[in-house]
Amino acid sequence: MKKVLTIAGSDSCGGAGIQADIKTMDALGVYGMSVICAVTAQNTMGVEDVQDMTPDIVRAQIDAIFTDIEVDAVKIGMVSSPEIIRVIKERLIFYKAKKIVVDPVMVSKSGYHLLKKKAIDELKGLISIADIVTPNIPEAEVLTGLNIITEEDMKNAAKNIIKMGVKSVLIKGGHRCNDATDILLYKENFLVIPGKKIDTENTHGTGCTLSSSIASQLAKGFSIKESVILSKKYITKAIENSFALGKGVGPVGHLIDLYKRGGTDYGEN
Numbered sequence: 001m002k003k004v005l006t007i008a009g010s011d012s013c014g015g016a017g018i019q020a021d022i023k024t025m026d027a028l029g030v031y032g033m034s035v036i037c038a039v040t041a042q043n044t045m046g047v048e049d050v051q052d053m054t055p056d057i058v059r060a061q062i063d064a065i066f067t068d069i070e071v072d073a074v075k076i077g078m079v080s081s082p083e084i085i086r087v088i089k090e091r092l093i094f095y096k097a098k099k100i101v102v103d104p105v106m107v108s109k110s111g112y113h114l115l116k117k118k119a120i121d122e123l124k125g126l127i128s129i130a131d132i133v134t135p136n137i138p139e140a141e142v143l144t145g146l147n148i149i150t151e152e153d154m155k156n157a158a159k160n161i162i163k164m165g166v167k168s169v170l171i172k173g174g175h176r177c178n179d180a181t182d183i184l185l186y187k188e189n190f191l192v193i194p195g196k197k198i199d200t201e202n203t204h205g206t207g208c209t210l211s212s213s214i215a216s217q218l219a220k221g222f223s224i225k226e227s228v229i230l231s232k233k234y235i236t237k238a239i240e241n242s243f244a245l246g247k248g249v250g251p252v253g254h255l256i257d258l259y260k261r262g263g264t265d266y267g268e269n
């Protein structure tokens with residue numbers, strides 16, 4: 001079985017962060033492992049509080065895994081502080097980590113800043129060692145300083161981000177009003193991945209799910225392009241199967257949840 005590591009934050013309500021990553025990995029048939037960078041007190045209405053881990057315990061978790069287990073792919077999500085990001089980059093280079101996916105998590109849908117503003121430059125350094133980075137539109141705007149409205153703007157932002165040294169860039173379109181088309185810049189070519197906006201309030205954890213799916217597919221040996229296409233199918237099905245939970249924004253439904261609730265159509269994964 002392929003082994004995938006998520007380096008991210010914990011979401012107490014289970015819709016995003018480490019919990020979404022492990023659920024996705026489980027549903028896609030890879031073995032999920034975690035390095036926790038921060039613990040959030042979070043529910044469907046928003047993030048109440050955050051406790052960052054120390055850089056030392058982040059380093060110790062990474063060392064514990066890489067000195068024992070062969071890691072086939074790494075997904076990086078909420079990384080909080082410049083100090084934690086520096087440790088992650090140094091250790092991943094030291095262990096020659098393969099197939100690195102960076103989801104540059106900055107602000108939760110509820111508006112909480114999950115990345116300290118002073119950490120943006122370090123985050124760009126981490127992006128430089130990745131195989132793929134997956135910003136949503138607001139994150140791509142912060143990384144590039146551009147205003148992104150149209151598909152052409154998304155392409156320009158991708159061209160700008162690829163100059164940071166990353167091999168490929170996926171700009172996610174979920175924050176646009178009428179469309180959920182994503183744009184992949186890969187080996188100097190653009191791939192437009194069309195998506196219709198699904199009418200649901202329950203989209204907690206969409207970005208985490210997509211990036212951990214990409215890491216899982218890369219671990220299985222699919223190319224970047226194939227992994228992104230398969231993952232777009234996975235997240236679309238997961239949003240179609242999202243459900244109400246608590247009083248706010250509910251989570252996406254992982255295909256394993258669908259199976260357990262009696263469904264039989266897992267899609268192509």
Ligand SMILES: Nc1ncnc2c1ncn2[C@@H]1O[C@H](COP(=O)(O)OP(=O)(O)O)[C@@H](O)[C@H]1O
Pocket residue numbers: 135136137172173174175180181182195196197198199200203205206207208210232235236239
């Ligand atoms: N309502 C929606 N309908 C269909 N696809 C969506 C919807 N919202 C987000 N997506 C898709 O989910 C993935 C994650 O995108 P996005 O929600 O923008 O990321 P993030 O969670 O990082 O803000 C993308 O493939 C995006 O196109």
Ligand SMILES: Cc1ncc(COP(=O)(O)OP(=O)(O)O)c(N)n1
Pocket residue numbers: 008009010011015016017018040042077078105107108109110114203204205206207208209
């Ligand atoms: C612990 C933690 N990590 C990441 C996020 C952001 O999740 P994402 O899938 O990008 O989007 P929202 O769930 O915020 O809509 C988070 N909330 N918590």
